[in-house]
Amino acid sequence: MMRARTGLRRARITGGVWLFAAVAALAATAAILLAMGRVPICECGYVKFWEGAVDGPGNSQHIADWYTFSHIIHGFLFFGATWWLSRRWPMGFSARLFLATLVEAGWEILENSPLIIDRYREATIAQGYTGDSVLNSICDILAMALGFALAARLPVWLTVVLTLAMEIGVLLVIRDNLTLNVLMLVWPSDAIRAWQGGG
Structure with a gap:
């Protein structure tokens, strides 16, 4: 009985360490984005909870x-991917969340690099896109974590239904x-770009 309690305590400590590492990854991401010249918050000088104007x-x-829903879906996908990985390399929920956080943070850094910003402006309807604020990037990672946590609790069928609802609704x-x-x-498509632009 004592050994079981000790093992449970160690598991909690390990989980806590992974969660701390995820928070540290958030802080490091913010620091990297600031060093890249990203603005901390909107240049308008204030913070809104919701911004509905895409253009x-x-x-x-x-x-x-509207793109927050995509990051929630990232969380669903990362939960499934790390679940599959954990069948080969056993890891708990917190370790999997940390791994997902690293991937999402890496994407946020790449997304705000000149390479991807220019790609968005050339290939999509986001011709005026200049990158995310640091606040938005961090909130995107937190949205992924929310999706990850939801996927851990919801039945698979409901996760699929929510994914379809978000994708179709935003579309x-x-x-x-x-x-x-x-x-x-x-794989840019002129036909899709014209349709997205209202053509």
């Missing part, structure tokens, strides 16, 4: 916007979503 200067500058509202975003970055 306005506040997009990707505040806490949440209907702004003519963009995670699927189109990836497609247009990797």
Whole structure:
């Protein structure tokens, strides 16, 4: 009995260490983005919880916007991917969340590099895109963590339904979503770009 309690205590400590590492990764990401010249918050000088204008200067500058749903879906996908990995290399929830946080943080850093910013402007309808604020990038990573936590608790079928609902809903509202975003970055289509632009 004592040995079981000790093992449980060690598991909690390990979980706590992984969560601390995830928070440290967030802080390091913010520091890297600031060093890259990203603005801390919207240049408008204030912070909004929601920014609904996709083609306005506040997009990707505040806490949440239409692309937040894509980051929640990232969390769903990363949960599934790390679940599959943990079958080969056993790791707990916190270690998997840390791994997902590193991947998402890496994407946020890459997304705000000149390479990807220029790619967005050339290949997608986001011709005025200049990158995310640091606040928005950190909130995107937290949105991924929310999706990861939801996927851990929800049945698989409900996670799939939520993914479809978010993808279809965002597509209907702004003519963009995670699927189109990836497609247009990797394999741009003039027909899709014209449709997204209202043509």
